[in-house]
Amino acid sequence: MTKPVELPQGTLEMLILKAVSLGPLHGYGILLRIQQISGERLEILQGSFYTAIYRLERRGWIKGAWGESENNRRARFYSLTAAGTRQLKAETAKWTDMAAVVAGILGKKAGEV
Amino acid sequence: MSLLTAIRRLWHSVGLRGMTFLAAIRRLWHSMAPRNSSDVEEEFRSTVEAYQEDLIRQGLSEEEARRKARIDLGRPSAQNENYRRAIGLRLFDELGGDIRYGLRGLRRNPGFAAVAVLSLALGIGATTAMFSLIYAVLLHPFPYADADRIVNMFGLHESAAGTSFNWAALSKPQLDDLGRATPVESVLGFNPTQMEITGAVPEEIAGTYLTENAGAFFGVRPLLGRNIEPSDAENGGHSVVVLNYRFWQRHFGGDPQSPAGRLGLWVPPASAAGAFSSPRKSLSHCFSWPLRAPPSAAFLGSCGRRLATIPQMS
Numbered sequence: 001m002t003k004p005v006e007l008p009q010g011t012l013e014m015l016i017l018k019a020v021s022l023g024p025l026h027g028y029g030i031l032l033r034i035q036q037i038s039g040e041r042l043e044i045l046q047g048s049f050y051t052a053i054y055r056l057e058r059r060g061w062i063k064g065a066w067g068e069s070e071n072n073r074r075a076r077f078y079s080l081t082a083a084g085t086r087q088l089k090a091e092t093a094k095w096t097d098m099a100a101v102v103a104g105i106l107g108k109k110a111g112e113v
Numbered sequence: 114m115s116l117l118t119a120i121r122r123l124w125h126s127v128g129l130r131g132m133t134f135l136a137a138i139r140r141l142w143h144s145m146a147p148r149n150s151s152d153v154e155e156e157f158r159s160t161v162e163a164y165q166e167d168l169i170r171q172g173l174s175e176e177e178a179r180r181k182a183r184i185d186l187g188r189p190s191a192q193n194e195n196y197r198r199a200i201g202l203r204l205f206d207e208l209g210g211d212i213r214y215g216l217r218g219l220r221r222n223p224g225f226a227a228v229a230v231l232s233l234a235l236g237i238g239a240t241t242a243m244f245s246l247i248y249a250v251l252l253h254p255f256p257y258a259d260a261d262r263i264v265n266m267f268g269l270h271e272s273a274a275g276t277s278f279n280w281a282a283l284s285k286p287q288l289d290d291l292g293r294a295t296p297v298e299s300v301l302g303f304n305p306t307q308m309e310i311t312g313a314v315p316e317e318i319a320g321t322y323l324t325e326n327a328g329a330f331f332g333v334r335p336l337l338g339r340n341i342e343p344s345d346a347e348n349g350g351h352s353v354v355v356l357n358y359r360f361w362q363r364h365f366g367g368d369p370q371s372p373a374g375r376l377g378l379w380v381p382p383a384s385a386a387g388a389f390s391s392p393r394k395s396l397s398h399c400f401s402w403p404l405r406a407p408p409s410a411a412f413l414g415s416c417g418r419r420l421a422t423i424p425q426m427s
Contacts, residue, residue: 028160046186047195050157054199058147064156073163076156 004043012044012052014095017080017088020062026075027053053078061087146202150193157192258332262298266291288324301330310364318360327355337361337369 007015019025019033031049035042056062061084069075080088161182168178187195197206219226257263268283283291283302292300304322309315328340335355345353361367 026159027156028163050160050192051195051199054196058200069159069163071163071166073159074155075159075163 003041005038005041007042007044011095012048013056014088014091015042016052016056017061017084017091020078021080021085021088024067024077024079026067026069026077028075029069030078056084060084146197146200148196150196153193153196154189157186158189161186161189256333257330299326299330300324301327303327320354 015034016030019030019037022033025033027050030053031044031046034044053062057064057078060081062078063081064076064078066074067077164186165175165178165182168181169175173181194206197203219229268287282304285302288300288302291297302324306320306322307317308320309317323341325341325343325346328342334340336358341353341355356364
């Protein structure tokens, strides 16, 4: 297994929005999905995880509803709201921008500047 | 915008119109914390259980799995606290907790509570009383018309500079000059003095001589009779007095019949012209009548507040 990656602050919420955008998920499912997509390289602190979910729901970006999980357990499924979709789009654009700028700077070699 | 309007606007904007008060409160409460604790707890518990099952599938014993899940995730019963913290209600919770703690403490220690309440009551009471006094004595605006445009001017003796007797009263010509100055609308002269009431029980009282324009100057309507009028100064002046409310109450029992002719004074006997309407509306603690002395003798002094001439600025 490759070295685990630590999440920069504030990015967890973005990842949750992304995970939920692929289809309604319950809390634990979101966690698994993020870990799965990341190739098991993300260590997500459980405590901060639910805090992020609560905050996203509070802001109206995701919406929770009770339903049945795959193993017949009652679980709360989250789905993206319209506002959440917009937010995800904006955050993604921002992140891509920022990452490109940072990568551009870090990628410079002597003599290129 | 008044506070009430603001509240009403807020009320409408949250969509509370047409609800009973209780329903509105419930709805506000709900919008603050949309999920209750059992809801949050149940969700968290289902996560813990799912995680536990995964751990068992990975080969842990049930006991080990339960233990690890508990360590990794925390107690479901504590989750509501995390929820409320996440949505920003922690401050309210802590405040509520502090208040409850305080009340419990007060209930456990009734003696201490009584002392605390009593000190607060005394403190607030004393402050209020003090302020009422200061307001009435120092801050309360004079009840005269355009009180904010009345200024008090007096001359200073250079020779007596630095002493408390350095003010100088104005002579009648000086007063008249002052009255002709453009920024001065009208000018009032007064001379406070001590005098004595004659009768069964002689009494020393404080009085003030006023120039004949006093009634118009102060713009205070007497409760009974009339104000001092310019005609009172004709032919060397008449003996007319305006009583203040307290004096009228004390000496005449507030008799609505004019007490004219019933007041004997040691200084030229005066007949009362009027009484002012209320203690607050009375002219200081003095009672007064027109300045009747010949102009050359007229000088103007200071009352308790160091008032000398009071020109009214236009």
